[in-house]
Amino acid sequence: MDEKGNPKSIKLPETVEAFSNLKNAKRFAIDIGGTLTKIAYYSTVSYRRINYEADQDNTVSSEEQNKYELSENARLHFIKFETKYIENCLDFICENLVSSREKMAGKTIKATGGGAYRYADLLQESLGLSVDKEEEMDCLIKGCNFLLKNISDEAFVFHRHGTPEYDFQMADPNIFPYMLVNIGSGVSIMKVESEDSYERIGGTATGGGTFWGLGSLLTKAKGFDELLALAESGDHRKVDMLVKDIFGGDCKGLGLPADLIASSFGKVCPKRGTETMCSEADVARSLLFTISNDIGQIACLYAMMHKLNKVYFGGYFLRNHPLSMHTISFSINYWSKGTVQSLFLRHEGYLGAIGAFLIGAEECDDERYSWLENYAGSSGLQSYVESRVLPDSKVSVDQLELDRLESPLAYCPLLTSPALYVPDTVDLNADAEAREYWLQCFEDSLDKFVVTAVASQPSSETGELRAQQFRHKYVSRLRRLRRQPFAYGNLTVRSLLDTIEHCLKEFDFPDPYLTQKQMENECALSLLRERLDELDGMQSERERHIELVTSILAGNMFDWGAKEVVEIMETKQFGFREARARIPERPWLVDCLDAWLDRLEQKEAHHCAAIFADNSGVDIILGILPFARELIQRGTKVILCANSAPALNDVTHSELLVILRQAAAICPIISRALTNGELVAMETAQAGPCLDLSRLNGELAKQMRFVDLLVLEGMGRAVHTNLNAQFRCECLKVAVIKNRWLANRLGGPMFSVLCKYEVKNQS
C-alpha cells in the first residue's frame, strides 16, 4: 500500500499507451521489413483481483483493501511502426527498459525480415541483446497458424460492396491445408499442410515493391499510403482499355463482361496529336488494379493447381486496404469461378513478428495456454486511419495485445457442426439497425457502469479519475465502432460486452459489482431453505417442474447489465416474489415447456447435465440451485458452469464455489451431491456475459463429452449467443428478455420469456 491507499505495483493508467508494460518485458522478437518494423514482447501485467475466499468470512463493511489480491497476467504485445523510426523506437525501449536491463543481459532477441541483417548491430548495441536471426517464411507460417488458431475473427472475406463488407470467419478447428500468399516487395506463395510442414510452391516478382517502385516513377506520391490514397480517388477507366472499348460492350463470344479490363494501361498509348488525358490518381488506381489483379490471378492458379480452396493474404502491400483487398478478391473469384476463397487477416502485418517470437517460446505453449485479444489494448483494423503516438516524437504506432489464459481452450464437443458454429445471434456489421440500437444502448448505459465502478472502490483517491478514463476509452471505442463496425472483427453484443470488461480491467476495476453480488447472494441464501421446502411440498411433480423453470426465469430477472431492469431493481423493493410476479402468463414468446415436462415424465433421467448459469444472487441461488437439485434427485449428474472472470453481476466460478459451500450448509441433498461428485462447479473460460462455445475451458470441454442435457440460461448465453446453435444432445435455453427493443424485435413485449427445448440434432 502506498500512502494514498493504493496498492503498490498498480500504476496509474498511462496517458501514453504505446509500448505499455515495457518495464516488465521479458522476451523480445522483431520483424524488420523494408517499410514497417514490428516488435513483439512478452511481459507480465499486475492486476488486482478479488479474493472471494478471503472475503467470505468478513462482513460487507470489512476493510476494502482486504478484498484484493495481486495477480500477474501474462501478455503478448505487438507494436508496428515505420522502419525509418526504428532508432527512435529502440531508444524509447532502451530508456523504458532501464529497470530490467540487467535481467535482459545475455538474453537474445529473435529477428526476422529483410532488415534483420542490416539492423543486427543496432539491435545488439541499443538493447544489449544478442540477435538470433530466424528464416522469414518459417516465421510467417508460424505466425499465421498462431493467429488462425487463437484469435477470434482473425480471418475475413472482403466484399467491397457487400453488407457487411467484412465477413469474419470463425476459427475453424482444422485450419490445414491452406495457402498463404505473402505480398512484400515480391510475393511468396506457400502451401501449408500442418503445423510443421509447408512448402513454397511459387511466387512472383510483381509485388508491393513493384507497386511502390512504379508508383514513385509515375506519380509524386511521397509514400506508400499516399500512393494508395491517390489510387482511391482515381478513375482507372481513363488508363485501362476495357472490354467495351474494344467490343463496344460485352464480348459474348469469349464470355467477357464489358467492364472487365482487357489491357491494363492499354489506353495511355499516345495517339498521333493527342495528349494522354489521365491524372496521376487515375494512373495510381490502374497500377493498383494491375498489381492486385495479377497477384490474385497467380495465387488463384496456384490454389487451383494444388487443390487448396482457402487462400490467406499477408504482407505489407495489403495493409487491409479496401481497394486492394477488393481487387484481389475479385480476381480470385473471377479466375476460380468462385471455388477459391480469398481471406485476409486482421493482423496480417504481425505474422512475421509473431512467428519469430513463437520460435522456442515456452510462454506460448499451445498445450498449456490460450490467448485472448485484448480489445482495450489493441488498435483494431485499418490502423493506418487511426494510430497512437510515442511521446516527444511523431512516430505513429499500431498495437496488438494478447492476454494469456492459463489453460487451453477447446470447442464444445456437443456442437452439431463445429465448423459452421457462430456464437452470435446477430451480426451487427450486417444489421445496421441493430448496430445503431446497441451502440446507443451501451453508450446510454455507461453512466451506470461508471457510477458502479466508482462506488466499488469508495476509499480510492484515483477511482473517480480511472472511472472517467474508462468512460472516455469506452465511448471513443463505441464511436470508432460506429464508423468502422469491423474494426475488431465481428461486431456483436458479445464483443461490446467483452470490451467493457477489458476496459474496466485495464483501468483497475476488477469487479465493480462485487458488493452488489455479495449482498444479493446473502439475501438469496437466507431464503433458500424456505424455497426448497416450498418446492418439496408440492404434490404434483409436473407442477413442481413448472415452478422450477419459472423460478429460473424469476431469478433471471435480476440483471444489472440490463438497463431497464436496473431501474426497477434500484427501487429496492424488488425481491424474488416481485420478480416471479412479473413473469408473463403462458404461452410464452417461445414456449417448449410442455415438451420439457413430458420429457422429464416419460423418459429416463439424464446422465449428465451442464448448466451455464447467469447472474449471482436470486438467479443462481433460488433459480438454478433448486433446478439442479431436482435433476440430481432424479439421478442426473450436474455440472454448474460459471465464468472464469467477473462480468457485470454474473456469477463467477470462484464465487460459485463459495455459494455452493454455503448452500451445502443449508441443504443436505446439495451437500451430499457435492461430496460424491454428483454436483460439480467448473469454469467456462469466459470473461463476459455471453458464451462462445468455440472457446471453452479445455477441462470443461472434456467433461462435456458425457453431457446429454445442456442448459443455457440468460440473455447473454441463450439469446445474444447460441439462440440458433444446434447440439448433439438435448438443450434447454431459458431466458427473460429484459430489453424492450430486443423483445419487440423478437415479436413480444418487455419481459417476454424464451423457453426453448430442443432434442438432439445429430446431422
Add this chain to the structure above:
Amino acid sequence: MDEKGNPKSIKLPETVEAFSNLKNAKRFAIDIGGTLTKIAYYSTVSYRRINYEADQDNTVSSEEQNKYELSENARLHFIKFETKYIENCLDFICENLVSSREKMAGKTIKATGGGAYRYADLLQESLGLSVDKEEEMDCLIKGCNFLLKNISDEAFVFHRHGTPEYDFQMADPNIFPYMLVNIGSGVSIMKVESEDSYERIGGTATGGGTFWGLGSLLTKAKGFDELLALAESGDHRKVDMLVKDIFGGDCKGLGLPADLIASSFGKVCPKRGTETMCSEADVARSLLFTISNDIGQIACLYAMMHKLNKVYFGGYFLRNHPLSMHTISFSINYWSKGTVQSLFLRHEGYLGAIGAFLIGAEECDDERYSWLENYAGSSGLQSYVESRVLPDSKVSVDQLELDRLESPLAYCPLLTSPALYVPDTVDLNADAEAREYWLQCFEDSLDKFVVTAVASQPSSETGELRAQQFRHKYVSRLRRLRRQPFAYGNLTVRSLLDTIEHCLKEFDFPDPYLTQKQMENECALSLLRERLDELDGMQSERERHIELVTSILAGNMFDWGAKEVVEIMETKQFGFREARARIPERPWLVDCLDAWLDRLEQKEAHHCAAIFADNSGVDIILGILPFARELIQRGTKVILCANSAPALNDVTHSELLVILRQAAAICPIISRALTNGELVAMETAQAGPCLDLSRLNGELAKQMRFVDLLVLEGMGRAVHTNLNAQFRCECLKVAVIKNRWLANRLGGPMFSVLCKYEVKNQS
C-alpha cells in the same frame, strides 16, 4: 508473245516487291490490329514451264519459245504494315486492283482484329468489297493450325545464349493438343484440342498494351519498337530488386538463385535524400522483364493445370524480339521445372490474317492442296530489322508468300520414327564452320548459275537483266543468312539449294539446265543398248551386281550442282568411262556393298523397290535404269521417284516419263515392265536436289506402304539429307561425295563413295 520475244502475261520482276501479283488478286482477308495490319490475298502467278513432251520430237535447235508452256500457280500473299498507314496501303491496293476491280464487285473481304469494326466502312469504300467480320480467336487458332501443319520450321524454341539460338521444330504430324497464348494489348490463353475445338481457358490484362502504355509514361520512346530497342540497351539490375540484394547471394532456404528478380521495380523506391539512379533504358528493360515474366508464369500455370506441354506464343507483343522470347522462355522453364515447352512461331504476326482468309476458302482445302513457303518472296524472321518499302511512301512492310502445291503432302510411311525425323544431316544454324563453308561455296558457285541461266534463254532480251537480278537477290539472301542464319527456319544445304530454285523461278528461269540435260540424255540413251548387253554378258551374277552399283556411282559423278565436278565436266572430254575410272578402289568410305550382294544372293527378291533418282543423263540412264532393270528381272516391282519440278540437272518426273519411253524403245525388258506396271515413275513433290520425306507427294506416300527396298541416290538425297534417317524397310544409300570439303569432313578424299546398306529398323 510480245514483240521482244517475251511471252505475254510474264511481267518483268517488279522493282517494288511489296503487294506482288496484286492485279490477279482473287480473294482478300484483313486483320486490323491496334498497331499492325495484316492483309492476306490469294492470287495466281503465271509462270513459263518447260513442255517436255512438246520438245521431245524436236531437235535441240528448235525454236526456243516452243519449249515453253504457260502455267498458273496459286499463291497466298500476306503483308504486314503499321495500322497508321492503312489508308496508304488500301489506296495502293485500290490503284493496282483497277484491272480486276469488276471481278471483285459483289465479293467480300474477311476481316478480323480489333480494327475490323473501326475500319469496316473504309474497307468497303476503298476496295468495293463488303466486309465479313470474323471472330478474332477463331482466326488465330485456324491460322496457327495452318502454319503448324503446312510450314516447315514454323515453330521454334528460343535459347538466347544457345548454339543455335533458334531450335526449329519439324512439323509434327499430330499437332494437338496445344496451348496458344496470344499476346496483344491483353493476353488470351487458348487450349486447342482439334481442328474444330478450342477453349479460351484464361488470359490476363497485363499484355502488350501494358508494356507500351507504361513504357510511354515512363520513357520518351516514340514507338513500340523504340521501346524494345531501349530495353535492349538497359540494365534492369538498377531497377529490380534481386534475390542477392536481399540475401546477399542465393537464398538457399527457398531455393532462389542470387540473380533472380525478387521484386520488379523494387529498387526504385526513393530513399531519403537519394535520387533514383536508373536510366530510361534500365526502366524499359525492367518493364519488359516484368511483363514477359508475368505472362510466362501465368501461361505456364495454365499449361500445367491443363496438362499441356506445348505452349505457342503469338500476337504483336513478341515480334520475335529475342529479349522478350528469352524472358518468356526462361519464365516458363523456371516455373514448370522444364516440363512445359515454350514455342514461338516464325509467322506469329500473321495468325489472324491467315485464319480469316482460311474461313470458307476452298482455295486452301487441306485434302487437295499443300503449301510451300516461297523463300524468294518472304521477308524472313525479324522483319523489324529489314523491311521493304512501298513506292512513294515510307511504309515498311513485311511479306509472307506461300505457293500452293496441287496435291496434298504426306509423311513417308517407311520412317521408323516420323516424329523424330529430321531430313537434314547438318544444322547450319548450329554448325558455324559448316555454315561458313556452304554460304561461301554457294556464293562462289553463283557465277556458273548465272551464266547457265542466261545461256538457257539465248534469244531473250531480258535474260541478262533477269539473271543479274537473280544474282543480286541470291547474294543478298546469302549475306542476310550470314547475319541471321535463322531467318527462314533451319539453315541447311537443302534450304540454300531450295532458295536458288525459288529465285530462279521468280526471275523466270524455269529450267536453266534443260539443254544440258537433253543433250546428256540423248548421249546416254545412245549408249544404253551397248551397256545393257555388256552387263547381260557378265558370267558372274555377283560381279554384275557389283558393276550395277558401280554404274550408279559413275553416273552420279555427272552433277552440275557440284562446283568441282562442273569444272571437270566442262572439259567436254568426260563420259561414262571417264567417270567410271574415277570411282575409287574398294573399300569405299562407307562400304556395305558385300552385305548388299549377300542380300541379293541369299534372300528372295524384294517385293517393291522405290528408287529416288538424282541427275539426268548418264546418271539416270546408265546408272539407275540398268539397276532397276536387274531388280525387275529378279521379280521386284520398281517405282522410280523423281522431282516434281526442275532443280539443277536433276531429272524431273516429266523428263523421266520421256526417258522411259525412249528406253523402252531400246530395251524390251523395260518396255514390258512399263506396260505391265512392274516399272512406274512417280513424282516426289520435291523441287530441289534434296529430299524431305516428311513432305512427300501424297500418292507416292500411299504407294510407299508396299515398298520393302528404298534406294536413295546422290549427295542431295543420301548425304545432305537422310544420311541418318532410319526406315522400317531395307535401304540402300548410294552417292559419290563430289565436294572436297564435305568428303574431308566425312573422313575421306574427293570422290569418296558412300554405299550404305541398312536392314529394316522397326523400333
